[in-house]
Amino acid sequence: MTTRDLVLIALFTAIIVVLGLIPPVTLGAVPITAQSMGVMLAGCIIGAKRGALAYVLVILMVAIGLPVLSGGRGGLAILAGPTGGYIIGWVVGAYVTGILAERLVSERQTGGRQIAGFLLASVIGGIGIVHLFGVAWLAFHTKSNLGVAFMVGSAPFIPFDLLKACIATLAARAVLAGYPLLHARA
Amino acid sequence: MLNGLNIEGTTLLHRMTVRMKLAILLVCGLALYAVSSFFVLVPAFIIAAVIYFTTGLAFREAVSRLKPILFTILILLIATAYLTSIHTAAESFFRLMAIVLFAGAVTATTATGAFIDEITRLLQPLDRLGLVRAADVGLAFGLVLRFVPDIFNHYQSIREAHRARGLKVRPLTILAPLIILTLKDADTIAMAIDARGFRRPRERLR
Known part of the structure; x- marks a missing residue:
């Protein structure tokens, strides 16, 4: 890993932290935090390996008790609690998003193809994988079945996550056009 | 912060x-x-x-x-x-x-x-196996803590730029400039770290 990769990882982690500091946009009555778009953005912008490592760094910061999550949350209690699975899922989600984005999107494609590729990567990695880990952990911790855990922990958030995937896709496409990093080897 | x-x-x-x-x-x-x-x-x-x-x-x-x-x-x-x-x-x-x-x-x-x-x-055992550099973790922590206030300032200036033009502050129009503005400093920061020799090659440490 070059020093540049290390710096890109750290800067992206810092961006994720800042996304948690900016006030959430409310849609109806539901606050939409920009931070939850981070997984999709990390995978689509800096790629699988660096994106996943940026999230490893986020988790380490949570673990050592820095309030880096939206709403000033942090600490081991968040990781050990019933929703810790979603946080672990971020690392794998960013990796899967990155793998798909690296394979599906190239700089020579038309804008439409790039958007389709990023959207698919964001939905599978940023929503599918994250909720898979989250629900499995939730069901295990509360000794309930997967259906209940899904209905309580994931289902209410999925429509908003789809909206976030669209926003993240357009942002990732804009970054790819302005300052491409995705295919520079990590 | x-x-x-x-x-x-x-x-x-x-x-x-x-x-x-x-x-x-x-x-x-x-x-x-x-x-x-x-x-x-x-x-x-x-x-x-x-x-x-x-x-x-x-x-x-x-x-x-x-x-x-x-x-x-x-x-x-x-x-x-x-x-x-x-x-x-x-x-x-x-x-x-x-x-x-x-x-x-x-x-x-x-x-x-x-x-x-x-x-x-x-991480020391993994370091000895050559899988990770334990010192990199501390360096990465330091970089994050150093740059969070800077990136927050980037966010505030982008927000002000929106207001000055009468635009609504939306995640979609904020994210791309915020990310590009932040990541394009990566090369300069990496050069500064290498110039100071913070990440010396492994052999020379022994």
């Missing part, structure tokens, strides 16, 4: 080593999943609550840290109680709360610097 969640103090937990605290948390966490008797779970919950509320954390702050987690736990357990049994729900409540309270106590009594040192030490 990013102050740790720990609190100064001299309790037993403050004086314990980080490794010891993490080991106790891990062992207790795993052990609690192996038992389902209320005679173990309820005392564990009470002990964890006593430890958590005696760390020196102000009562109001201690409660407000628990709120988001408590909220999720309660919603889930109401669903569990309704769909399976109240017994299972109560069992999960005491187990989860015991773990969450003890984890909160470890966070409240451990300085972030001590944690980073411990992480670097725990």
